[in-house]
Amino acid sequence: MRNLEFKEQLHEYTHWREQLIQGIELYRDWRNRYRFSDPQSTDTLLNILQGLQNDRVTLAFVAEFSRGKTELINSLFFAETGVRLLPSSPGRTTMSPTELFWDEKGGSYIRLLNIESRLEDISLMDYKRNPDRWTQIELNCDSPTQMQEAFRELVATKKVSREMADKLGLWNEREAAEQGIINPETVEVPCWRHAMISFPHPLLKEGLCILDTPGLNALGTEPELTLSMLPSAQAIIFVLAADTGVTKSDLEMWKSHVCSSRGNRRQGLAVVMNKIDSMWDDLAGETGYEAAIQKQIDTSAMILNLEKEVIFPVSAKQALLAKVKGDDALLQKSRLNLLESYLSDDILDQRRDILKGVVDKEIGFLVSESVKLMDSKIANAQKQLDEFKQVDFENQELTGKLMAETRDRQNAYMANIENFQASRKVFAVQAKMLIDSFAKEKIDDIIRRTKDDMSKSLTTYGMKQNMRRLFDELRDLLQDSVDMTEETRRLIKAIHKKFQDEYGFKEIEPQLFSIKQHQFELEQIFEEGEAFRNSAKTTMTEQSIVVNKLYGTLIAKARNILQQAQRDAVTWSNSVLSPLMHQIKDHKKQIESRLIMLRKINESKGNVNESIAQLEGELGPLQVQYQELLEILKAVHLEIKAD
Incomplete structure (x- = not known):
């Protein structure tokens, strides 16, 4: 499969997403036109639209140094430039984590965050909100050579004192000693902590985002990569070298950063065994070559505990050369096509399913409510029309009886409305x-207290115990909310049942607030926290750096989840009774309309046909309105949960 096919698949996915956005906008317009909207449902629809419009397909490439990761990115996505766009020549390894995307508003640029920013207690996310803190280099997209030269800044290094390197978290005495470096005056460190690159490449314009992460040391000292950016990627491509297989540092990176970012699931996780050209051997022949590759795949699969089907032997170097020269035979030999197939089919399909799930979760209830309310409106209008056609309005006594029954219904309705308000x-x-x-305030109090205790701990053991206590207290806080949620759910069910039983309202299962997703996300963070707490890196890192990194990443993430849970609870409590209110208003309107018609008929028998014609005239627009709704939902493939 050529890169063109991946491009076509991505284009098709983007088109599908745009259709989904258009359909949801039509649905929002439908709710506004027919007075189904309320502030909460409008906010829900606007939020899901904003999320879809900002959606990106993020592919993260992770590897230890010198595995050919950047060359792989060049061969997969940027071969048509005819040059090695990202720096990947020997001895020039990408030093800072790099994001590639298209920022339509900002244009073409490289933004670089200086390495000294690590000394500040500010998260990468906060830095991203402040472009002024970054060094910006403009890109000339008409000149691949200028872009290539600008990208060389990604591998820039500088020398700093050993004390400064230690403060930056970039000096490890044991590792240095293993390399024969003892008590140096200066240490070479990357110039840049993080890089963001925006340019209008066709794939990036379609919504592709590429995250290129450097080696184990960078992942270990930038928890936001492992704890935030990698988990949010649709796929993580872990790159090995075919000639070495899984080394000790590869395995540490895999266990500590790649697997932990996926939790218990392995979806969207693949391994590229790069540099298979180093195994080409004319003496061994094709059979020996195939056997050597298969042996490495089998061994890697066993060590990494991964399915062999998601391990792809590739020569990125030969693939790039083949694409630049248009050499199909060499491209086939590079085996890049199988990896491209995986990215095109599996990953984009997974992303589509995820978006479908998000849309269904966020607005599925609104859709179901709209369909059932329209069912109810049409059924009630038809019932009243059929009744009026069958009643003998010549019988004065019968007409009077119908009016009396309708007034009784009206009085009962008004009395029960007071019960509803109560x-x-x-x-x-x-x-x-x-x-x-x-x-x-509750969350911040726990966080502030435990951070203070952690900072005062005189030992690593004491700091880790306080870290554990923090996780336990946040878990207890969420459990209190779980108990409160159950009580609230029981109450809302009782209110709905009362109106279904007393008025025969259409049974619309109330949307019940759920905290399960927030529990799941928080437990994942606690697992990551336990791994962070127990890791050798935490034990060996200076205490203040550990505390700041923990609170800048894991705890900030946990806090955001709990605040999102609160926002969801507010939205739910404001909107959960809306379907019932719609039915109550319709019920009131039906009673009043029925009284008016009966009064007219009682006053003049000639109004019978006129009233029936009026009812028939009301039924037609309702059916048109209903059909519009079904067509909108069908067009965007939203599930219609009607009876």
């Missing part, structure tokens, strides 16, 4: 207790 007040109190259980 239930609503009870629910408001319960919902506030749920929302307050996630209060920012």
